[in-house]
Amino acid sequence: MATVQGRDIVVVAASAGGLEPLRTVLASLPADLPACVLVVLHIPATGGRALPGILDRSGALRAAAATDGERLTPGRVYVAPPDHHLMIAGGLVRASRGPRQNGLRPAADPLFRSAALYGGPRVIAVVLSGTLDDAALGSATVERRGGQVIVQDPEEAAYDSMPRSAAAATENAVIKPAGQIPALLARLVGEEVEMRPAETADELEAEVRGLLAGDPQTVTETRQSTDFTCPECGGPLYYAQEHRAGSYDCLVGHKWSPQTLLEEQTTAVERALWLAIRSLDERARLTAGLAGAARQRGHALSAAKFSDVAKEASEAADAIRGVTNGLDPVPGELEEPAPEAAG
Structure with missing residues (x-):
């Protein structure tokens, strides 16, 4: 009533x-x-x-x-x-x-x-x-x-x-x-x-109880498994569509909207690219130094090989820098994507 x-x-x-x-x-x-x-x-x-x-x-x-x-x-x-x-x-x-x-x-x-x-x-x-x-x-x-x-x-x-x-x-x-x-x-x-008596909300009730207790209870039976992983903990993500909004949840209880998940993925990609740039720059400097040392010892063939490696590493680092400059920011609003099913 x-x-x-x-x-x-x-x-x-x-x-x-x-x-x-x-x-x-x-x-x-x-x-x-x-x-x-x-x-x-x-x-x-x-x-x-x-x-x-x-x-x-x-x-x-x-x-x-x-x-x-x-x-x-x-x-x-x-x-x-x-x-x-x-x-x-x-x-x-x-x-x-x-x-x-x-x-x-x-x-x-x-x-x-x-x-x-x-x-x-x-x-x-x-x-x-x-x-x-x-x-x-x-x-x-x-x-x-x-x-x-x-x-x-x-x-x-x-x-x-x-x-x-x-x-x-x-x-x-x-x-x-x-x-x-x-x-x-x-x-x-x-x-x-x-x-009026509300519709059944078992999953929402479990989510709220879990957040309060610090022991989330993600109900995966009603969610679609995906090939995505949680940016916070690396666990598998499950997708659920609720009315006009959707979310990705992991078993630990982290929750992501499609837009924030994309933002986190973009940040992770950029971080990985800069890590690659740093490693390639270090490789270029190290092999350039080895090339110089080889030349001083009169080892022309080794010097040439080290110089080639240094050039390749430097060119690869420059190419990745170009990729980072071309990474587009996440748009302000996204249409809900169809989640990718696992396997």
């Missing part, structure tokens, strides 16, 4: 260029907002300690770093601590050091997906400026479970990839400039929604 409840959970994701629109949103929200606000801003593992204070001074809502186990309270802003995923479980704020998702901790997807699992239609998700596509899968989950998604207008965002990806992953996301988002939130918050 359906019950009626107000929208009272707001989850916000921001990355590069996202601090100013985040402050803009918080600045216009009233102190008596009948909802809690949970914020993930991508920050380094050793940084971001000043962020709660900055957000606390941005508006009337009290902002503080989230403490694991505290109860969700309306009118509060909970900020993800550095190197911790911010999540919701059983009406409590949770801070977890579970596996990185999209190479990030904190990441937006764990917050959005755990909020959707807990609150369903009570959840409003907001995606602000940022690179790549963290929050796209989470936005799709929020929408699929009855919540509302709002994205900053990509034309306004300093970095448009995150809001564009979230909009592409959903069907009914509302697109607004940052300055218009507070008024929309004020209208949506408290709006009554029907809390």
Whole structure:
């Protein structure tokens, strides 16, 4: 039987260029907002300690770093601590050091997906400026479970990839400039929604439990095996399509969107190429030195052979340098690829 409840959970994701629109949103929200606000801003593992204070001074809502186990309270802003995923479980704020998702901790997807699992239609998700596509899968989950998604207008965002990806992953996301988002939130918050029995979410529940426990339980039966390996741990990756968004998961619990996986692969390729360049440069210098020593001893044939090797190594290094210069950056938004089946 359906019950009626107000929208009272707001989850916000921001990355590069996202601090100013985040402050803009918080600045216009009233102190008596009948909802809690949970914020993930991508920050380094050793940084971001000043962020709660900055957000606390941005508006009337009290902002503080989230403490694991505290109860969700309306009118509060909970900020993800550095190197911790911010999540919701059983009406409590949770801070977890579970596996990185999209190479990030904190990441937006764990917050959005755990909020959707807990609150369903009570959840409003907001995606602000940022690179790549963290929050796209989470936005799709929020929408699929009855919540509302709002994205900053990509034309306004300093970095448009995150809001564009979230909009592409959903069907009914509302697109607004940052300055218009507070008024929309004020209208949506408290709006009554029907809390109907949710669809079965065994895999999502297992994922959330695993992240909180630090012992992920990836359900591979419903996922397609691939020939790809996890950039974090080297384990096999399994693909799952969820609505308009897809993800690659390993058995340890690392999760990658197609776009972030491609970004990591590009970085790994570039790293390998520069390693090859360094090795070839060293080979060229070493064999050039051996050629010089051979000439001094009057060994012309050996000197010529060493010189040839040095030239080949130098030319190979230059050729690989040309390849690194031609590596294209990852586009801001990708269509979902068909995963490659293993074997």
